[in-house]
Amino acid sequence: MQPLIDNARMFGQRPEEFTGHAEGQSPEVLFITCSDSRVVPALITGARPGQLFELRTAGNIVPPHGTGHPSGEAATVEYAVQVLGVADIVVCGHSHCGAVGALVRGDDLTAVPAVRDWLAHAADEPKPCDPADPTVAGAVQHHVLAQLLRLRSYPCVERRLADGRLRLRLHGWYYEVHTGLVRAHRADTDAFETL
Numbered sequence: 001m002q003p004l005i006d007n008a009r010m011f012g013q014r015p016e017e018f019t020g021h022a023e024g025q026s027p028e029v030l031f032i033t034c035s036d037s038r039v040v041p042a043l044i045t046g047a048r049p050g051q052l053f054e055l056r057t058a059g060n061i062v063p064p065h066g067t068g069h070p071s072g073e074a075a076t077v078e079y080a081v082q083v084l085g086v087a088d089i090v091v092c093g094h095s096h097c098g099a100v101g102a103l104v105r106g107d108d109l110t111a112v113p114a115v116r117d118w119l120a121h122a123a124d125e126p127k128p129c130d131p132a133d134p135t136v137a138g139a140v141q142h143h144v145l146a147q148l149l150r151l152r153s154y155p156c157v158e159r160r161l162a163d164g165r166l167r168l169r170l171h172g173w174y175y176e177v178h179t180g181l182v183r184a185h186r187a188d189t190d191a192f193e194t195l
Helices: 002-011 019-023 041-045 072-083 098-105 113-119 137-152 155-162
Strands: 029-034 052-057 088-094 169-175 182-186 191-194
Touching: 029 041, 029 072, 041 052, 052 072, 072 088, 072 155, 088 137, 098 113, 098 137, 137 155, 137 169, 137 182
Parallel strands: 029 052, 029 088, 088 169
Antiparallel strands: 169 182, 182 191
């Protein structure tokens, strides 16, 4: 923890870099990814403060819209689309994902009931894969596409996609934590290809 504290102390020593942030934010991208500590959106994209609006959930899960209970995830998506007017939404899964791996393997999650109940929101069972493959690449990529489909059911996203005047593009990414490689889903080939 001490190195993090030391950096936080030094971080505030450059106020000139932050004065413009008080005027508001206007990110162009909503970046939805996993809570995994190895996945750092700003590091992956090179984004500076104010460029990405982030939503991080276990397994980069986009929960169903309209479950009768407000959720932080739905509020984040709605705010990004309706208020901030983001032009792009990226759903980024990653290799070695514990959440998708647990779903694929059918792990017993009774000891972590909140995790078990959250993973029930996965939208679609991840595509089966070789249980010996620690990257769970195929399953994660299938899972990313299922989350993109789920996103399309959010009324604010659906309206923006239907409105030709207000551009909104959805992107599916797969990040390899062991190489740093990023692959993007291409609709024309239905494959994840290197950016």
